[in-house]
Amino acid sequence: MDFELKTAELKELYVTGKGSYPASAIKGFFKRMATIKSAKDERDLRNVKGARFEKLKGDRAGEHSMRLDDVWRLILELEGEAPDVIVSVKEITNHYA
Numbered sequence: 250m251d252f253e254l255k256t257a258e259l260k261e262l263y264v265t266g267k268g269s270y271p272a273s274a275i276k277g278f279f280k281r282m283a284t285i286k287s288a289k290d291e292r293d294l295r296n297v298k299g300a301r302f303e304k305l306k307g308d309r310a311g312e313h314s315m316r317l318d319d320v321w322r323l324i325l326e327l328e329g330e331a332p333d334v335i336v337s338v339k340e341i342t343n344h345y346a
Contacts, residue, residue: 250288252325252336259338270321270341277317278341284315285336291327312339320344 254260262268263282268275281300288294294302294315301316305324314322322344326337 250285250290250293250334250336252282252285252338255337255339259340271318273318274321274341277321278323281315281317281323282338285325285338290331290334314342317341 254263258268262270262275262278266275266279270278284294284297284300294300294313297315299316301314303314304310305312305314309324312324312326314324317323320343322342324339324342326339328335328337
């Protein structure tokens with residue numbers, strides 16, 4: 250699947266590998282980005298063990314999250330129709346903050 254990084258911070262992290270997140274979250278970010286790149290459709294994202302790809306509710310309805318590590322989550326939105334879905338990567342959040 251194609252993806253789009255929505256913030257300058259995510260773009261810098263993707264290019265340089267450096268950001269204001271713990272090392273485990275950065276490692277998880279690159280692992281999930283590889284998963285997104287290799288996915289053919291949403292089902293491939295759902296089938297990744299440990300990623301906990303799930304729809305969000307409430308104010309975040311329409312968005313999804315994927316686990317980066319025990320604390321950090323990748324927030325994304327699926328845009329477009331199959332087979333031309335683009336994964337819009339919006340932010341990395343602390344799940345417990």
